[in-house]
Every structure is written in C-alpha cells, then in structure tokens.
Amino acid sequence: xxxxxxxxxxxxxxTFIGITxxxxxxxxxxxxxxxxxxxxxxxxxxxxxxxxMARLGFDRPIWEQxxxxxxxxxxxxxxxxxxxxQPVLSDFLTLFPATLELAFCAIVIAVVIGVPIxxxxxxxxxxxxxxxxxxxxxxxYSMPIFWWGLLLIIFFSGVLGWTPVSGRVSLLYYFPTPTxxxxxxxxxxGQKGAFASAASHLILPSIVLATIPLAVIARQTRxxxxxxxxxxxxxxxxxxxxxxxxxxxxxxxxxxxxxVITTIGLQVGVLMAGAILTETIFSWPGIGKWMVDSIxxxxxPVVQSGLLLIAGIVMVVNLVVDLLYGLINPRIRHS
Amino acid sequence: MADTTxxxxxxxxxRRQMLAEFWFYFRENRGAVYGLYVFLALVAIxxxxxxxxxxxxxIQDRAALLVPxxxxxxxxxxxxxxxxxVGRDILSRLIFGAxxxxxxxxxxxxxxxxxxxxxxxxxxxxGGWIDMVIMRVMDVILAFPSLLLALVLVAVLGPGLTNxxxxxxxxxxxxxxxxxxxxxxxxKNREYVMAARVAGAGKMRLMFRTxxxxxxxPLIVQATLSFSGAILDAAALGFLGMGAQPPTPEWGTMLxxxxxxxxxxxxxxxxxxxxxxxxxxxxxxxxxxxxxALDPKLKRS
Numbered sequence: 001x002x003x004x005x006x007x008x009x010x011x012x013x014x015t016f017i018g019i020t021x022x023x024x025x026x027x028x029x030x031x032x033x034x035x036x037x038x039x040x041x042x043x044x045x046x047x048x049x050x051x052x053m054a055r056l057g058f059d060r061p062i063w064e065q066x067x068x069x070x071x072x073x074x075x076x077x078x079x080x081x082x083x084x085x086q087p088v089l090s091d092f093l094t095l096f097p098a099t100l101e102l103a104f105c106a107i108v109i110a111v112v113i114g115v116p117i118x119x120x121x122x123x124x125x126x127x128x129x130x131x132x133x134x135x136x137x138x139x140x141y142s143m144p145i146f147w148w149g150l151l152l153i154i155f156f157s158g159v160l161g162w163t164p165v166s167g168r169v170s171l172l173y174y175f176p177t178p179t180x181x182x183x184x185x186x187x188x189x190g191q192k193g194a195f196a197s198a199a200s201h202l203i204l205p206s207i208v209l210a211t212i213p214l215a216v217i218a219r220q221t222r223x224x225x226x227x228x229x230x231x232x233x234x235x236x237x238x239x240x241x242x243x244x245x246x247x248x249x250x251x252x253x254x255x256x257x258x259x260v261i262t263t264i265g266l267q268v269g270v271l272m273a274g275a276i277l278t279e280t281i282f283s284w285p286g287i288g289k290w291m292v293d294s295i296x297x298x299x300x301p302v303v304q305s306g307l308l309l310i311a312g313i314v315m316v317v318n319l320v321v322d323l324l325y326g327l328i329n330p331r332i333r334h335s
Numbered sequence: 336m337a338d339t340t341x342x343x344x345x346x347x348x349x350r351r352q353m354l355a356e357f358w359f360y361f362r363e364n365r366g367a368v369y370g371l372y373v374f375l376a377l378v379a380i381x382x383x384x385x386x387x388x389x390x391x392x393x394i395q396d397r398a399a400l401l402v403p404x405x406x407x408x409x410x411x412x413x414x415x416x417x418x419x420x421v422g423r424d425i426l427s428r429l430i431f432g433a434x435x436x437x438x439x440x441x442x443x444x445x446x447x448x449x450x451x452x453x454x455x456x457x458x459x460x461x462g463g464w465i466d467m468v469i470m471r472v473m474d475v476i477l478a479f480p481s482l483l484l485a486l487v488l489v490a491v492l493g494p495g496l497t498n499x500x501x502x503x504x505x506x507x508x509x510x511x512x513x514x515x516x517x518x519x520x521x522x523k524n525r526e527y528v529m530a531a532r533v534a535g536a537g538k539m540r541l542m543f544r545t546x547x548x549x550x551x552x553p554l555i556v557q558a559t560l561s562f563s564g565a566i567l568d569a570a571a572l573g574f575l576g577m578g579a580q581p582p583t584p585e586w587g588t589m590l591x592x593x594x595x596x597x598x599x600x601x602x603x604x605x606x607x608x609x610x611x612x613x614x615x616x617x618x619x620x621x622x623x624x625x626x627x628a629l630d631p632k633l634k635r636s
Contacts (some may be wrong), residue, residue, distance in 0.1 A: 031493070138623070
C-alpha cells in the first residue's frame with residue numbers, strides 16, 4: 001500500500017512542477033510589460049520602474065526568476081493582489097470556505113440523488129422510470145448551467161418569491177464568521193432566522209452546481225450497476241438463494257461503487273469550473289467569482305496564484321480519490 | 336508512397352457493409368436518431384440562415400424595444416419571438432446563432448482532433464521519454480478545470496470568438512491525445528502492424544495509415560462529446576464576456592446581454608439558453624448512439 005501511495009505521489013510531482021511553470025509563464029506571455037502588469041500601476045517614474053523591476057525580480061535571468069518563484073511558493077508567498085493589496089493567499093483562504101460550502105452541498109445533492117436513481121434505473125432497466133430518469137440525466141448533462149441558474153432565479157425568486165437572488169446571507173443579520181461556513185456560523189450565532197436565511201441563499205446555487213455531477217453520477221451508476229448485475233458472482237449469489245435485497249445491496253452495489261467513486265472524484269474539476277459560472281450568477285463570494293473578477297480587473301497576481309491554488313486543490317483531491325480507489329479495490333491494492 | 340502491399344484500407348464493398356452495420360446499431364437507439372434529425376435541422380438552419388431569418392440579426396428597431404413574443408399581450412407577428420432590449424429580432428438572432436455554435440464546434444473539434452491525434456500517435460508509437468514528456472504535459476493541462484484554463488488563456492490572448500475557440504481547442508485536445516495513445520499502444524504490437532513493418536512501411540505510414548484507422552472508434556465518440564462541450568464552453572465564455580463580443584448573435588453572448596432583464600422580459604433570457612440546450616442535447620444523444628454502435632463490447636448479437 002505504501003508503495004502504491006509513493007507511486008502515485010511520484011506521478012504528482014512532475015505535474016505540479018508543470019503547473020507552477022504554467023502559472024509562472026502566464027504572466028510572461030501576457031501582452032504588455034510584465035512589470036507594469038504585475039505592479040498594476042501606470043505612468044511610473046523611471047526610478048520607481050527600476051525599483052519595481054528589481055523587487056519583482058524581472059531584471060534577473062529567467063531560470064533564476066523561476067527558482068525564486070518556486071522558493072517563495074514553498075514559503076507560502078503567493079504575491080499580493082493589486083486591488084486589495086492583501087496577500088493573495090489570505091484572500092484565497094477568506095473566500096475558499098464559501099466555495100467549499102457550495103461545492104460540498106452540491107456534491108451531497110448529486111450523490112444522494114444520483115446514486116439511488118442510477119441503481120433503480122439499472123434494476124428496472126427499460127421501464128418508464130429508467131427512460132424518464134436517463135432522459136432527464138442527459139438533459140442535465142447537456143445543460144448550460146449559467147442559463148439554468150437564471151431560469152431558477154426567474155421562477156423561484158421572481159415568480160414565487162421564495163429565495164433570495166444573490167449573496168450568502170441576508171444583510172439583516174450580522175454575526176462573526178469564525179469557520180467561514182455560513183450554515184455553521186449562522187447556527188452558532190444563535191440569531192433567530194439566520195440559519196434559515198443562509199440555507200435559503202444556498203439552495204439555488206447548490207442545485208445549479210449539482211446539476212451536471214448529478215447527471216454524470218446517475219448515468220455512471222446505472223451503467224456500472226448493469227455491468228455488475230450480469231457478472232457470474234451475482235448470478236451465483238442469486239442461485240444460492242440470497243434475497244434480492246442482499247444480492248443488490250451487498251454483492252452488486254459494492255462492486256458497482258468502485259467506478260462510481262472515481263467518477264465522483266473526477267467531479268471536483270467539474271465543480272470548480274461550475275463554481276466560476278454559478279458564483280458569478282448568484283454573486284456568491286467564493287473563489288470562482290474572485291477569479292472572474294480578477295481577470296476582468298487585470299489583477300494578474302491573483303489570476304496567477306489562483307490558477308495555481310485551484311489546480312493544486314484539484315490535483316490533491318484526485319490523488320485522495322486515487323488512493324481511496326486503491327483502498328476499496330483489492331485488485332489494485334495487492335498488485 | 337507507391338507501395339500497395341501494406342495497404343490495409345478495406346475494399347469499397349466491405350466499407351459499405353461496415354456502414355450498413357453501423358447504421359443498424361445506431362438506429363437501435365431511438366434517442367440517437369432523434370438527435371441526428373435535430374442536428375441535421377440545425378445544420379440546415381445554419382446554412383440557410385440569411386433566407387430563413389425574417390430580420391437582420393443586428394439591426395435595431397428603436398420603436399420596438401423588449402416586445403414580447405406574438406402569443407403574449409403586446410406581442411406582434413412582425414417579431415415572432417419578440418425583441419431584445421435594443422429592438423433586435425430574437426428569432427433572427429437565434430437563427431444566426433446556430434451558425435456560430437456549429438462553427439465553433441467544428442473548428443474546435445478539428446483543431447483538437449488533429450493536434451491530439453498527432454501528439455497521441457507520436458507518444459504511443461515512440462514510447463520512452465518522448466511518451467513520458469508528452470503525457471506529463473497533457474496531465475498538466477488536464478489538472479486545470481477546463482473552463483478556468485480557457486478563461487485565463489482568453490485573458491492572455493484577448494477576448495473574442497477566435498481566441499475563445501483556440502483556448503477551448505487547447506484545453507480539449509489532451510483527451511484526444513490520451514485516447515489515441517492508449518489505442519495505439521494496444522494496436523502497435525499486433526500482427527498486421529508487424530506485417531506492414533516487415534513489408535517495409537515507413538514510420539509515418541505505419542503511424543497514420545496502418546495503425547490510426549484502427550483507433551478511430553473511441554475518437555469519434557470523444558469528438559461528439561467535445562463538439563457539444565465546445566458549444567457549452569464557448570457559450571459560457573460568451574456569457575462571461577470573454578467570448579464572442581456584442582452585437583454578435585452568439586447564444587451565450589445574447590444571454591449575457593439579457594441578464595439584467597431576467598425579471599422583466601423572460602423571453603430574452605429563456606430562448607437563447609433553450610437553443611443552446613437543444614443543440615447540445617441533440618449532439619449528446621447522437622454521441623450515445625455512436626458509442627453504442629461503435630463499442631464492440633456492447634455489440635451482442
């Protein structure tokens with residue numbers, strides 16, 4: 001098992017170095033003077049320009065600049081935002097819980113609904129339930145989620161007036177946010193209605209973000225389940241006279257879950273891409289909106305490090321999923 | 336190349352037979368056939384757009400701002416699906432939008448397919464350190480969420496439809512490279528390749544004429560997936576203001592312009608998105624059918 005983990009890690013390191021090269025190179029291939037872009041100032045005096053250039057390291061050979069960039073990254077120095085003047089890492093850490101909360105709710109919705117639908121559709125293959133759910137899944141998979149979000153706003157906020165249009169919690173409430181997770185913080189604040197407000201702000205964005213993963217998971221569960229149900233060991237289990245519930249629940253489902261877990265893990269990248277759109281539509285103050293805003297504000301230090309941090313997170317999650325996969329799949333564990 | 340000894344392309348007769356077999360399995364999937372019909376209709380609409388559209392898609396009628404569709408109060412048959420905030424006919428914009436979406440899909444898939452196949456064949460055929468370097472670079476591209484990377488690439492290249500297409504092609508190309516490499520690895524030690532090699536086929540011929548045709552099935556399925564993905568991503572970039580620029584009648588860009596009217600004029604928001612959904616859904620339905628028809632694992636007679 002340790003060998004397996006080390007093997008995976010050794011794959012990761014070149015990829016991570018590649019990601020740092022992309023982030024490092026990004027600023028240097030932007031059209032325009034990188035010093036002016038990274039300093040975010042115009043009309044500098046020549047002395048100030050020289051000073052900035054030395055401070056940002058652009059006066060040294062490129063490989064030296066890269067090594068210094070890596071060195072800084074390893075010490076947690078991701079540069080400063082031009083707009084907020086704050087370290088990028090601290091901005092990221094402030095905003096990340098919002099995205100995490102949203103993504104977590106989305107993946108919970110997707111798994112809790114998607115897996116049972118997939119299992120039932122496989123068990124009742126060809127039934128109207130199968131056809132309706134799988135058609136819906138394909139519609140969900142084809143959904144332009146930015147439009148889907150707008151539709152939900154029109155209906156639930158505009159027509160019914162049930163949910164708020166944007167933000168994380170109503171401005172009527174003010175409470176400290178030690179965890180950054182609005183659902184937990186609003187509960188801890190003890191203010192009446194705060195939790196309900198946070199939940200009602202969260203529901204529409206979570207549904208929007210969950211749509212594509214839900215569709216993918218339902219389809220994948222169904223096909224994995226169909227494959228497993230035709231295996232010999234399932235037939236054997238049936239022939240032994242085990243109850244259908246036991247055959248499905250123990251023999252089939254467990255084995256069908258192996259590819260499904262990989263699929264769920266792969267949704268992390270999908271969620272990050274989805275968060276960019278979802279957060280923009282719902283003005284959700286997370287890192288997706290932060291990236292979009294930073295790109296349009298030309299806050300390049302943020303774009304550079306945000307790219308790196310997001311790719312890093314996706315990679316680490318994929319590694320965890322890989323390891324989990326090894327853990328539940330004895331064939332990989334022992335090879 | 337003049338040698339015909341190593342040719343492995345099937346005779347015309349077998350090719351027709353293969354097509355017939357393919358169509359037989361494709362037709363089994365009813366959804367795929369509907370998808371194909373819708374797709375063909377969309378192609379027709381895109382080609383005939385100037386003839387079909389009742390109005391010019393970018394001419395503004397200042398006397399008719401935010402006119403609702405004809406069946407609603409205040410609607411008129413001059414503008415069947417109503418007008419947007421500056422008085423442009425929505426139906427005409429939607430019809431011309433089909434051109435952009437299909438064009439985006441074709442361009443992106445062509446670039447990604449050619450690039451990905453070339454890279455994947457080289458990696459799989461040569462192996463060793465070439466393979467390792469290429470595949471690590473692909474891993475790096477895949478480590479970024481595709482929309483985010485496309486967004487940043489567009490920020491580098493500058494907003495606009497062409498750059499958006501290039502960016503999306505770059506981020507979708509590794510999927511083709513990986514698939515090609517995997518199939519090439521599976522094929523390259525088969526006997527027919529050995530036979531061609533012994534017969535004196537050069538490296539290029541071995542790679543692209545002998546091996547590649549036998550790796551096409553998964554690539555075709557991936558191409559349909561990338562086609563619909565490209566349309567969605569381009570619309571998303573348009574929606575974020577980084578894709579096609581106004582007044583281009585691109586569906587995502589139309590949605591971006593319509594955003595502020597969502598609670599006042601439902602049609603300016605609903606219709607472009609519906610057009611995207613129908614297009615993407617039709618292509619994905621076709622993709623499912625192609626997968627069923629081309630995947631030998633599922634073919635049970």
